[in-house]
Structures are given as structure tokens and as C-alpha cells.
């Protein structure tokens with residue numbers, strides 16, 4: 001398998017509303033819970049144990065998200081991307 005094929009194998013946890021989409025890249029996330037703790041609006045919840053033995057955060061209450069960017073900034077593994085309607089790149 002080529003590097004390009006490996007990089008193409010995306011595995012995201014996703015939560016979205018009509019305006020916002022939050023993606024957590026499971027290839028990068030180490031399930032440290034920082035995003036769960038840091039979000040002032042309690043957007044993330046801890047998931048059930050995954051097949052790889054981790055309790056990943058799930059963006060389960062995206063309608064509460066104010067797009068403050070705190071979770072993206074504090075995630076030590078750059079695993080979170082937030083997309084806003086009308087913007088092509090994550091913000």
C-alpha cells in the first residue's frame with residue numbers, strides 16, 4: 001500500500017449542523033480528553049470504548065458550538081477541524 005493510499009484512509013468522528021461541521025481525525029487523536037474539558041459549551045462527549053481501545057471524544061452537541069476555536073487551538077495533535085458554511089477551509 002502506498003503512502004498516498006494510507007493518507008487517503010480517513011477515519012473521522014463527525015458532528016454537524018446546517019452551519020457547522022466538526023471533524024476529529026482518529027488517526028491523530030490520542031483520546032486525551034482535553035477538548036472535552038476545554039470546550040466552554042460542552043459540545044464533546046466521551047464515546048464508548050472504540051475497537052482500538054480508546055475513548056474518543058464525539059462532537060455530539062454541535063448546535064451548542066460558538067466556533068470559538070478553543071478546541072482546535074488546544075488539541076495537542078491537531079486532530080480537530082471545524083468547518084463553517086460558506087468557508088472552504090477549516091476555520
Ligand code: SF4
Pocket residue numbers: 024028029030031032033034035036057074075076077078079080
Ligand atoms: S484534544 Fe485532540 S487528541 Fe485530545 S481527545 Fe481531543 S481531539 Fe483527541
Ligand code: SF4
Pocket residue numbers: 038039040041042043044064065066067068069070071072082
Ligand atoms: S469551537 Fe469552541 S464552542 Fe465549538 S466545540 Fe470548540 S471549544 Fe467548543
